[in-house]
Amino acid sequence: MDEQLRVGLIGAGNWAQRIHAPGLANHPGVRFTSVWARRRDAAESVAHSYCAEIADDPSSLIDSVDAVAFAVPPAVQAELALQAVKAGKHVIVEKPLAASLGEAERLAGAIADAGVASLVALIRRFAHETVEWLDDLRSHGGWVGGNAQWMSGALLSDDYVNSAWRHESGALLDIGPHVIDLMDAALGQVTDVVAATRGPLDLWHILLAHAGGATSTITMSLKMPLRPTVVDFSVYGDYGYRRLPGRVGPADQCYAALLDDFVAMVHSDTTSHPCDAQRGLHLQRLIATITERTRTLAG
Numbered sequence: 001m002d003e004q005l006r007v008g009l010i011g012a013g014n015w016a017q018r019i020h021a022p023g024l025a026n027h028p029g030v031r032f033t034s035v036w037a038r039r040r041d042a043a044e045s046v047a048h049s050y051c052a053e054i055a056d057d058p059s060s061l062i063d064s065v066d067a068v069a070f071a072v073p074p075a076v077q078a079e080l081a082l083q084a085v086k087a088g089k090h091v092i093v094e095k096p097l098a099a100s101l102g103e104a105e106r107l108a109g110a111i112a113d114a115g116v117a118s119l120v121a122l123i124r125r126f127a128h129e130t131v132e133w134l135d136d137l138r139s140h141g142g143w144v145g146g147n148a149q150w151m152s153g154a155l156l157s158d159d160y161v162n163s164a165w166r167h168e169s170g171a172l173l174d175i176g177p178h179v180i181d182l183m184d185a186a187l188g189q190v191t192d193v194v195a196a197t198r199g200p201l202d203l204w205h206i207l208l209a210h211a212g213g214a215t216s217t218i219t220m221s222l223k224m225p226l227r228p229t230v231v232d233f234s235v236y237g238d239y240g241y242r243r244l245p246g247r248v249g250p251a252d253q254c255y256a257a258l259l260d261d262f263v264a265m266v267h268s269d270t271t272s273h274p275c276d277a278q279r280g281l282h283l284q285r286l287i288a289t290i291t292e293r294t295r296t297l298a299g
Contacts, residue, residue, distance in 0.1 A: 004031040008061040011071030012037035023255040025050040029263035073165045075099035090117040095177035097280040101288040108281035117265040118277040126257040127248035142238030146216040152229035155222040170202040171220045187214040199297035
């Protein structure tokens with residue numbers, strides 16, 4: 001790229017260390033300039049690994065960059081991303097956009113008003129295998145149903161022991177946006193949440209209705225002691241059965257593809273994308289509806 005985007009990172013936890021920081025540092029269209037985190041020692045660890053500066057506070061980081069990537073809990077992201085957007089900065093945000101629908105609406109509205117580029121880190125959407133799968137589905141049509149399963153013991157591991165929001169909300173807020181997004185993209189926009197239950201071991205069963213009459217079922221948990229993790233997406237209809245491979249490209253490659261799109265958006269003054277903040281708001285609205293309609297099953 002002739003002109004690199006100056007990007008700062010807010011957050012220095014596990015996902016920031018594994019994906020955001022190395023992805024930003026290695027992308028040719030990005031200059032990874034600075035890091036801020038609530039724990040300064042964590043920010044120092046990330047910054048020193050990639051020769052980035054340590055910001056004293058979020059405001060100073062926002063003032064010094066063209067764009068901000070976030071790797072923080074939803075409630076924190078809603079506040080700080082809003083600050084960045086109001087300062088005219090482009091943003092890469094995590095899912096969900098916020099801890100509540102109201103906060104998500106404010107953030108997505110501010111992004112639209114500011115005319116800045118935004119992408120939600122729906123990582124699986126940027127995998128080559130996912131792009132091909134969705135393209136194949138769209139080229140045929142006639143899909144009447146689908147199934148999604150994502151069950152793992154992620155919240156039983158040490159990696160997320162300190163992630164309070166994940167343990168409180170479970171799979172619905174963490175992997176829920178990924179799963180709902182893929183079913184929505186595969187079968188058409190979700191128009192109704194027909195039923196939702198949450199049972200022992202954070203086991204969710206959700207039935208969705210899609211535009212055009214298709215239906216899909218979702219089963220997911222982050223407290224299921226399974227090895228290996230079960231991840232499976234499939235649809236069926238007039239042209240048979242189409243399954244997305246359980247293992248798609250590595251997350252770092254998906255993040256690199258996300259950054260390709262993000263850099264291109266900024267340089268072309270494009271603000272719309274299939275995974276932009278408005279998509280994030282659509283998913284947050286569905287999550288809010290699922291929450292309202294969930295029947296909790298006794299353990």
